[in-house]
Amino acid sequence: xxxxxxxxxxxxxxxxxxxxxxxxxxxxxxxxxxxxxxxxxxxxxxxxxxxxxxxxxxxxxxxxxxxxxxxxxxxxxxxxxxxxxxxxxxxxxxxxxxxxxxxxxxxxxxxxxxxxxxxxxxxxxxxxxxxxxxxxxxxxxxxxxxxxxxxxxxxxxxxxxxxxxxxxxxxxxxxxxxxxxxxxxxxxxxxxxxxxxxxxxxxxxxxxxxxxxxx
Amino acid sequence: xxxxxxxxxxxxxxxxxxxxxxxxxxxxxxxxxxxxxxxxxxxxxxxxxxxxxxxxxxxxxxxxxxxxxxxxxxxxxxxxxxxxxxxxxxxxxxxxxxxxxxxxxxxxxxxxxxxxxxxxxxxxxxxxxxxxxxxxxxxxxxxxxxxxxxxxxxxxxxxxxxxxxxxxxxxxxxxxxxxxxxxxxxxxxxxxxxxxxxxxxxxxxxxxxxxxxxx
Numbered sequence: 083x084x085x086x087x088x089x090x091x092x093x094x095x096x097x098x099x100x101x102x103x104x105x106x107x108x109x110x111x112x113x114x115x116x117x118x119x120x121x122x123x124x125x126x127x128x129x130x131x132x133x134x135x136x137x138x139x140x141x142x143x144x145x146x147x148x149x150x151x152x153x154x155x156x157x158x159x160x161x162x163x164x165x166x167x168x169x170x171x172x173x174x175x176x177x178x179x180x181x182x183x184x185x186x187x188x189x190x191x192x193x194x195x196x197x198x199x200x201x202x203x204x205x206x207x208x209x210x211x212x213x214x215x216x217x218x219x220x221x222x223x224x225x226x227x228x229x230x231x232x233x234x235x236x237x238x239x240x241x242x243x244x245x246x247x248x249x250x251x252x253x254x255x256x257x258x259x260x261x262x263x264x265x266x267x268x269x270x271x272x273x274x275x276x277x278x279x280x281x282x283x284x285x286x287x288x289x290x291x292x293x294x295x296x297x
Numbered sequence: 298x299x300x301x302x303x304x305x306x307x308x309x310x311x312x313x314x315x316x317x318x319x320x321x322x323x324x325x326x327x328x329x330x331x332x333x334x335x336x337x338x339x340x341x342x343x344x345x346x347x348x349x350x351x352x353x354x355x356x357x358x359x360x361x362x363x364x365x366x367x368x369x370x371x372x373x374x375x376x377x378x379x380x381x382x383x384x385x386x387x388x389x390x391x392x393x394x395x396x397x398x399x400x401x402x403x404x405x406x407x408x409x410x411x412x413x414x415x416x417x418x419x420x421x422x423x424x425x426x427x428x429x430x431x432x433x434x435x436x437x438x439x440x441x442x443x444x445x446x447x448x449x450x451x452x453x454x455x456x457x458x459x460x461x462x463x464x465x466x467x468x469x470x471x472x473x474x475x476x477x478x479x480x481x482x483x484x485x486x487x488x489x490x491x492x493x494x495x496x497x498x499x500x501x502x503x504x505x506x507x508x509x510x511x512x
Binding site for chain 2: 188189192193194228230231232235261262263264268270271272274275277278279280281282284285286288290291292293294295296297
């Protein structure tokens with residue numbers, strides 16, 4: 083499948099590499115076509131890997147991942163252009179972490195809205211599915227790194243899109259437990275878990291952990 | 298031990314009953330001395346149970362629990378009076394859930410502060426320990442209701458107070474896994490998990506679940 087990834091940081095690179103290994107043609111998108119990190123990533127990932135602008139990466143993809151910094155996501159999507167986005171599934175992995183007042187970051191959007199909702203509202207023709215924003219990127223694509231079972235949350239307004247994303251999570255990335263939280267307003271709760279996640283990272287001195295809902 | 302509980306709702310009653318069963322003398326406090334729910338609770342809990350005003354309950358207790366509605370907690374503590382509070386441990390179980398705009402509730406304080414922090418800031422002579430705010434009250438006092446292990450978080454500025462609260466959680470309530478998140482600013486993350494908790498309650502159609510950190 084052709085997949086477009088918006089963002090060339092560690093999250094976009096990690097998801098991109100996994101998708102290439104699975105046999106997909108993946109383009110990493112950035113503000114500029116020849117982003118240094120994307121050029122390096124392509125070298126390491128062979129002929130199925132490519133890079134371009136946000137618009138080129140979105141145009142390339144049948145499915146898109148938003149792996150930009152959350153505070154820059156709306157700007158990145160605006161640069162991408164509706165003609166490259168409309169009708170497509172966008173898996174929104176981003177968190178609206180605002181580091182402008184130092185550590186710990188606050189959320190730039192929260193409580194009465196969320197980044198996932200703002201993207202869906204601004205681009206009503208995209209099928210936004212929030213997913214994978216609650217664990218580190220190595221776990222995103224390889225949940226088996228933790229011995230015990232743990233959970234990934236998803237939410238979104240389009241049921242078919244969500245169903246396709248759940249298949250990707252299970253069949254491609256190996257997730258056994260996916261919890262569907264309903265429509266995109268659940269992105270609020272998914273993003274608001276970040277302050278606890280960051281605190282746990284400090285206390286546990288690792289990013290190699292995740293949430294499990296015990297029933 | 299003498300214990301004062303601020304709040305006469307289901308959370309205060311459940312914690313109070315458990316503490317009475319453990320042999321403690323427990324007073325439930327409310328705005329008025331003869332709150333109807335507290336009178337009924339006393340009838341069911343025998344001679345070690347009593348009720349009074351916030352000031353009387355806090356004056357009675359060597360250790361205090363804040364089980365008031367989060368949006369009313371600061372007002373309740375102001376009514377209680379510093380002379381009844383200062384120097385004592387306050388286990389803050391409350392969440393600042395604002396239902397004024399309907400369901401789902403928003404948090405009345407979050408992101409750049411928390412209820413736990415605001416209580417500690419307003420009453421610097423109280424030893425505030427945030428705990429037990431992330432699960433339903435039956436689980437708070439009986440975590441064994443879930444077969445698999447799950448976690449309770451604590452945070453607070455006073456190490457000795459936190460250590461005493463951790464002992465209460467383990468020895469009285471039966472918690473096996475307590476995660477100390479550090480100082481009271483961690484209350485932000487602990488309270489911001491509520492929107493996800495509420496969403497999970499809707500999806501799972503039960504309150505009988507909790508978070509486990511898988512490492």
